[in-house]
Amino acid sequence: MDDFIEVKELQKNYTVYERTGLKRKKRIVRALRNVDFTVKRGEFLGYIGPNGAGKSTTIKILTGIMVPDHGTVRVDKWCPWKNRKEYVKNIGVVFGQKTQMWWDLPVKDTYTLLKALYKVPDDKYRKHIKYLIERLHLSEILNQPVRQLSLGQRMRAELAAAMIHDPDILFLDEPTIGLDVVSKHRVQDFLMELNRQGKTIFLTTHDLKDIETLCNEILIINHGTLIYKGKVPGLKALTDIPTVIRATLKESYKKVSSESLRFLSEIGGTYHQERDEIVVKLHNKERPGEIAKRLFQKFEIEDFRVEEPDIEEIIKAIYRQN
Numbered sequence: 155m156d157d158f159i160e161v162k163e164l165q166k167n168y169t170v171y172e173r174t175g176l177k178r179k180k181r182i183v184r185a186l187r188n189v190d191f192t193v194k195r196g197e198f199l200g201y202i203g204p205n206g207a208g209k210s211t212t213i214k215i216l217t218g219i220m221v222p223d224h225g226t227v228r229v230d231k232w233c234p235w236k237n238r239k240e241y242v243k244n245i246g247v248v249f250g251q252k253t254q255m256w257w258d259l260p261v262k263d264t265y266t267l268l269k270a271l272y273k274v275p276d277d278k279y280r281k282h283i284k285y286l287i288e289r290l291h292l293s294e295i296l297n298q299p300v301r302q303l304s305l306g307q308r309m310r311a312e313l314a315a316a317m318i319h320d321p322d323i324l325f326l327d328e329p330t331i332g333l334d335v336v337s338k339h340r341v342q343d344f345l346m347e348l349n350r351q352g353k354t355i356f357l358t359t360h361d362l363k364d365i366e367t368l369c370n371e372i373l374i375i376n377h378g379t380l381i382y383k384g385k386v387p388g389l390k391a392l393t394d395i396p397t398v399i400r401a402t403l404k405e406s407y408k409k410v411s412s413e414s415l416r417f418l419s420e421i422g423g424t425y426h427q428e429r430d431e432i433v434v435k436l437h438n439k440e441r442p443g444e445i446a447k448r449l450f451q452k453f454e455i456e457d458f459r460v461e462e463p464d465i466e467e468i469i470k471a472i473y474r475q476n
C-alpha cells in the first residue's frame with residue numbers, strides 16, 4: 155500500500171488576546187507543534203486526542219480550509235490549500251457539527267446541486283445515488299428540507315452528500331456525535347463498507363467505541379504533538395494498566411495461605427485474594443496461559459476469567475500520562 159496522505163513538520167499557531175483589567179495581552183497558542191505522519195491508501199485511520207489537542211486544526215488543514223504556518227501536506231497528488239477548488243472535487247468531507255447541505259432545500263436538491271458542482275456524469279450519478287439512497291435508507295427523507303431532519307437522518311444525508319462524486323478519501327469530523335445506537339450502527343456499517351471498497355477514511359472522534367469498531371490504525375495527538383501511531387491492540391503497552399486474571403476457588407479453598415500466593419508470584423504477576431477469588435495482576439509480559447496452568451495445578455478452580463482493560467480505560471490513562 156502506498157502513502158495516500160503525507161504530513162511533514164506541520165505547525166500552526168493561533169494568536170489570542172486576553173484581557174486582564176485594562177490590559178490586553180497577546181498569547182500564542184501552539185495548536186500543532188511539529189506533526190509528521192503518513193496514512194496508507196485504504197487505511198481507516200482514527201485521529202483522537204483530548205479537547206484542544208489539535209484535531210480540528212489538522213483536519214481543517216487537510217481539507218484545505220486552513221493554511222499551516224509551516225510544513226507540507228500531500229493528499230494523493232494534491233496540496234490541500236493550493237488549487238483548493240480542484241482538490242475538493244477529489245475528497246469527501248463531513249463535519250458532524252456543521253452541514254454542507256442547503257438548509258431550506260429538500261435533500262434531493264442538494265444532491266442535484268452537488269452533482270452539477272462536481273460535474274458528475276449523468277449515468278454515473280444515477281447509479282451512484284441509487285446505491286447511496288438504498289444503503290443509507292434515505293428514500294423517505296429525500297423530499298424533506300434539511301432543516302426538518304432529525305440529527306441521525308441529517309448525518310446519513312450528509313454522508314451521501316460527501317460521497318456524491320465518489321471520492322477516494324473521506325474526512326470525517328465527529329460523524330456519530332449525538333446519534334442513537336441504531337443510527338450510529340447504520341453510519342458505522344456504511345463506513346466499513348466504503349473502506350472495504352478501498353476508500354481511505356480519516357476519522358476524528360471522541361467515541362472510542364467507534365475507533366475500536368472501525369479503525370485499523372490510530373493516531374493520538376495531545377498538546378499539538380503526536381504521541382502514538384499504531385494499531386488499537388498496541389495501545390495497552392503505553393500504559394501500566396494490568397491484565398487481570400480472576401480464578402474462582404471451590405468452597406473448600408476459601409482461605410489461601412500467603413505462602414501459596416508467594417509461590418505463585420515466583421512466575422510473575424502480583425496476587426491477592428478477594429473473597430473466593432484469586433486475583434492475579436499481570437503488568438509485563440507474563441503469559442496468562444502459564445499462570446493459568448499453575449493456578450489449576452495448585453488449586454481446585456471453579457471459574458476462570460481474563461479481564462483486559464477496555465479502550466476507554468486505556469485512552470484515559472494515556473491522556474493522563476501525557
Ligand SMILES: Nc1ncnc2c1ncn2[C@@H]1O[C@H](COP(=O)(O)OP(=O)(O)OP(=O)(O)O)[C@@H](O)[C@H]1O
Pocket residue numbers: 168169170183184185203204205206207208209210211212
Ligand atoms: N480560531 C482559533 N483561535 C485561537 N485559538 C484556537 C482557534 N482554534 C483553535 N484554537 C486553539 O488551538 C488548540 C487546538 O484546537 P483544536 O480545535 O484543533 O482542538 P481539537 O483537538 O479539535 O479539540 P476538540 O476535541 O475540543 O474539538 C486549542 O488550544 C484551541 O483553543
